[in-house]
Amino acid sequence: MRLSALYRYPLKSARAELLQRSSLDLLGLVGDxxxxxxxxxxxxxxxxxxxxxxxxxxxxxxxxxxxxxxxxxxxxxxxxxxxxxxxxxxxxxxxxxxxxxxxxxxxxxxxxxxxxxxxxxxxxxxxxxxxLQSGYGEIQDRVAFADGFPLLLIGQASLDDLSARIGRPQEMLRFRPNLVIEGSEAFAEDGWKRIRIGDVEFRVIKPCTRCILTTIDPQTGERSEDREPLTTLKTYRQKEGDVMFGQNLVNDSNGVLEVGMPVVVLE
Incomplete structure (x- = not known):
């Protein structure tokens, strides 16, 4: 497995920056x-x-x-x-x-x-x-203006699975991840507890709850009339009323990430 894409969102809810390399600090990707x-x-x-x-x-x-x-x-x-x-x-x-x-x-x-x-x-x-949200992470963990956690990871195979079910390609940026992983099976990330990318270790904290924002086309700003991808996600990724897609992470050290780095599941 490898890190196949790296995204930063300097301003909450504005456009993404596609990066090749980024440092990490206490709050996740520097500048995110x-x-x-x-x-x-x-x-x-x-x-x-x-x-x-x-x-x-x-x-x-x-x-x-x-x-x-x-x-x-x-x-x-x-x-x-x-x-x-x-x-x-x-x-x-x-x-x-x-x-x-x-x-x-x-x-x-x-x-x-x-x-x-x-x-x-x-x-x-x-x-x-x-x-962090009460009940999650450790006492020293902090988050900037992300909804709840410093980092979001999505497996490319998970998006491919969703696109196949919908019948048309879905843009990864609808889900606003920081880290995209290539080489895993669809939704393999659901079972991870700790991973390492390069020299940096991460704790997998909880699945990411998805909302109406995913129905907005990141290129045009228009909402999908069929409410995809939420409509399809609700058929197989809903748990206790919440739709889950992707995993929230906390980095345990600073370090540097670069696209292409190997990803190792530690637990």
């Missing part, structure tokens, strides 16, 4: 979902679930930790990493509330124009990161 959009009035997080056109927003990570924002019809904007004196904004992501640095008014104006309502851009430093 360290930025997030929130409603200006409530601080509530924004995603493609309610705003499918976020799939057309590009946010590229730079070496200093900042972003370059771009979208059709708008000039690009470089957003620096907030400094030590940046305003802290109270935000809510699922059941978590935290105070994190705000990226400033220029970024807010740019993104409000794109989103269509007053919007703020926030960033999470490591020291302000969230704990």
């Amino acid at each position: 979902r360290r930025w997030m959009l929130v409603e200006e009035s409530s601080g509530r997080f924004l995603t493609q679930r309610a705003l499918p056109h976020m799939s057309q927003l590009t946010a590229l990570w730079n070496a200093e930790g900042g972003l370059t924002l771009s979208a059709e019809g708008q000039s690009s904007l470089d957003v620096p990493l907030p400094g030590a004196g940046a305003e802290l904004r109270g935000v809510t992501i699922w059941r978590d509330t935290l105070r994190v640095p705000d990226a400033g008014d220029e970024a807010a104006r740019w993104l409000s124009d794109f989103i269509g309502k007053p919007t703020r851009l926030v960033q999470v430093p490591q020291e302000r990161a969230r704990m």
Whole structure:
């Protein structure tokens, strides 16, 4: 087995960056979902679930930790990493509330124009990161603005199995993985507890619960009229009312990942 693809999402719910190589830190891939959009009035997080056109927003990570924002019809904007004196904004992501640095008014104006309502851009430093969902992981584990866990892994064979059942190819990016594994059997990842990629070991924490976001075409931002792939997934990947596809991971060390590295199941 090998690591066949590596994806980063610098801004939660915006477009993916396809990588050949990435370092890891306490929060997963360096630069992954360290930025997030929130409603200006409530601080509530924004995603493609309610705003499918976020799939057309590009946010590229730079070496200093900042972003370059771009979208059709708008000039690009470089957003620096907030400094030590940046305003802290109270935000809510699922059941978590935290105070994190705000990226400033220029970024807010740019993104409000794109989103269509007053919007703020926030960033999470490591020291302000969230704990994992109660009952999962270890006391030291942390997550940035991903839904619940630092990393998501999907086996290529699992997607191929789903595509065959639907009768047409499904884009891997509908499921927004960080790590794609080639060379395993379909859904082999369901049985893994610990794996190693290169020199880095990972704990497999729990299956990933899938939602309406998977029905959005990542290229066009349009929802599928037949609600695929959820419709088919519900026929064979549903457990206690939740649809499962992919596995959530935590890395046990920092290190570096590179496409092509061997993958070993340790447990």
